[in-house]
Amino acid sequence: MVNTGKPSRGCYMCRARRIKCDEGKPGCMRCQKSKRICPGYRDAFELKLRDESKSTKKKLNRRVHDHPNVTVINNRRDGLPETSPTFSSSSAMVSHSRNSSMSSVASRSHGYTTEVTHRHHSFTAGHMTTPLSQQASCYFLANFVLVPEAGTMRGYLDFVIPLLKQRNPPQALVLAFSAVTLAALGTRPNSKALLPTADLWYLKALKEINLALQNPKTASTDSTLASVMMMASFEQLTPSRMKVGGWSSHIDGAVAVMKSRTLEQWRTPVGKELFIAVRAHMTVHCIANSKPINPGVEWMGVIADDPIVQTFAAANLKMAQLRADNDRTTTLKVRSAENIEKVLKLLRRAESLDKQYLEWIKALPPGWQINTVAWIDGEVPDLSNSVVHPGRIDAYGEMWMAYKYNIVRGCRIFIWTTILRCVAWLGNMGDYRLTPEYTTASQICRSLIEDIVASVPYFFGWNRSIDPAMADRSNFACGEHDPTTVKPLAGIFSMWPIFAAASSDFASPSQRIFLRGRLKHIAEMMGINQALIMFQVWFASDLALSTTNKTRPNLYTPPSILLASVCL
Known part of the structure; x- marks a missing residue:
């Protein structure tokens, strides 16, 4: 009954x-x-x-047969539409078909189980609502996929578009794209009900990716590598929903796929874009976690068409290795002649790399010029929720440019932290804050933090509808171009430099409050939940440091940069 x-x-x-x-x-x-x-x-x-009996479904099928142009999407028990997700770019509409025999999947997170009975809208003949999968695809393409201008490489995740335009895109890529697009849509405020279904798609995508990796014919293809990168993007949006360190594991997985690829695969346009994308993500991952670069890949073997990208990548690879060597070298306990030489070499490498970053900035073309458009005088009420901090406000030509500038600033903060750790080690328990190097580091790092703080209003669209200089001229893969809107990609681009600046000992209390508030905004309003873990790690570490400083003076410990190794 x-x-x-x-x-x-x-x-x-x-x-x-x-x-x-x-x-x-x-x-x-x-x-x-x-x-x-x-x-x-x-x-x-x-x-x-609703009447969902067999007789009703037969009547519906007859109506569809009489009207072949009408699309019917029937939700299965697992909450996934039987027809494929479709997305539109500026020039094409792409369809993907998907068939799955999985009968039940459960997603377990934070101690609860999401059963496979989760359902969403049912679209029937004559119902003009846009399918959920298409809404998710368009939202993701319009807010996270950056398409570079001709002759440049200022894109982000744009490699996925030509791969999805294939006649029959692989199942793993389709499912991975479906998972990350629905996660992007579901992380918006008041859209959390979509996340359990995004988790189901994620698990299905993982199964297909594992099958592809076990097949020698598909293990190293462009589509398989792109699928792994889509999974990494999923973890940036919803890292706490699946497992801690998910983003890191997917980046490591992408590196493992790269090691099995041939030079011929890197010479294609899509192959080159994939190589550069994986290299960029891997480098940030290694810098953040003080992890050495995997030597199994010739990371400079693929030359980017844009020399700015190529020289930037070369410096960042050195930065990652410097971070890894820093943790190993400045923790040496025996002050032997050999160890002293190791620390001196590390110090010289850090100074040389800082000069290399300065040379990269000097070589930038005029289009990269930074313009100061305003100055905020006096105190700003409620700094934790403010888009601006007292001081200057800078504007950039594109969001991608501001992102690269801030990566350099964050890396230079790390470099000077390394220099001070070397000075502290060589000082044989002397107060490193009395050295000339500390005075120089203090001036440079405070200036770098001010630069990052001054860039924040640009990322978050301050005064954008009034001042054309603050407009974002980035080109996204879907939707109308509106230079006044704020895209969630701005959160991904800004969160790591914000975290680096807020964690520095040279940041002022007001700057920490302001930057911490921006991390929280990125997580809660932009849906980039990786920023929330950064916020929590920074807050917990800051609390621990403040408690420690109450019990003993911190005279001989070099300044710390609290990295998000737990969440990244």
């Missing part, structure tokens, strides 16, 4: 746990008290009782 009772309006979590929900907004208190993330509520349309 069919149950015609009143459908529950409770959240997905309470319904799965079979307990009464208080239906609080935006999330129920039961989830909050049990320290779970409330996944949200079903749409009002889903609460309506």
Whole structure:
């Protein structure tokens, strides 16, 4: 007998746990008290009782047969549409088909289980609502996929477009793209109900990627490598939902795929873009975690068409190795002649690399010029929620340029931290803050932090509708170009330099409050949850340091840069 009772309006979590929900907004208190993330509520349309008997489906199929131009999407029990996700770029509409035999998948996160009975909108003949998969695809392409101008390489994740335009794109790529697009849509405020389904797509994509990696014919293809990079993007958006360190594991996986590829695969346009993209992500990952560069890949073997990108990559690779050697060398306990020579060599390498970054900046073309457009006088109320900090405000030609500038600034802060650690080690327990190197480092690092702080209003669209100089002229893969809008990609581009600046001992208290507030904004309003873990790691470490400083003076410890090794 069919149950015609009143459908529950409770959240997905309470319904799965079979307990009464208080239906609080935006999330129920039961989830909050049990320290779970409330996944949200079903749409009002889903609460309506619908006749889904076989006879009704036969009638619907006959109507579709009579009207072949109408698309029907029937949700399966796992919440995935049976038809493929479609996305549109500026020049084409691409369709992807997907068939899966998996009957049940459960996603476990933060102590709860999302059952495979999660459902979304049902689109029937005559219903003009855009399919959810297409909404997610368009949203992701319009907010995260940056298309470079002709003759430049100022793109981001744009390698996925030609791969998805293939006649029959591989299953792993389609599922990985579906997972990350729905995650991007679901991390927006008031859209959290989509995340359980994004987790299901993620698990299905992982299964297909593992199958592709086990097949010698597909293990090293462009599509397989792109699928792994899509999984890394998923972890940037929702790292806490699946596992800690997920982003790192996917970057390591991409490096492993690269080691099995041939030179011929790197010579194609898509192959070159993939190489440069993986190299860029891997380098930031290694710098953040003081991890040595994997020697199994000739990282400078593929020459970027843009010399700015090539020289930038060369310096960053040296930076990553310097970070790794710094942790090994400046922790040596025996002050032997051999160890002293090692520390001196590390010091000279750091000074040389700092000069290399300065030369990179000097060689930039006029289009990279930074313009100061405003100055904020006096105090700013509620710094933690403000877009501006007292001082100057800078504008850039494109968001991609501002991102590269800030990466250099963050790296130079790390370089001077390395220099001071070397000076402290060589000083034989003397107060390193009395040395000339500390005075120089203080001046340079404070200036670098001010530069990062001055760039933040540009990333977050301050005064953009009034001042044309603050407009973002970036070109995204989908949607109308509006230079006044703020894209979530700005959060990805700005969070790591913000974290580096906020973690520096040379940042002022007001700068820390301001930058910490921006990390929280990136996580809560832009949907980049990796920034939230950075915020939590920084806050916990800052609290620990403040507690330590109350008990003993910190006279002989060189300045610390608290890295997000836990979350990255």
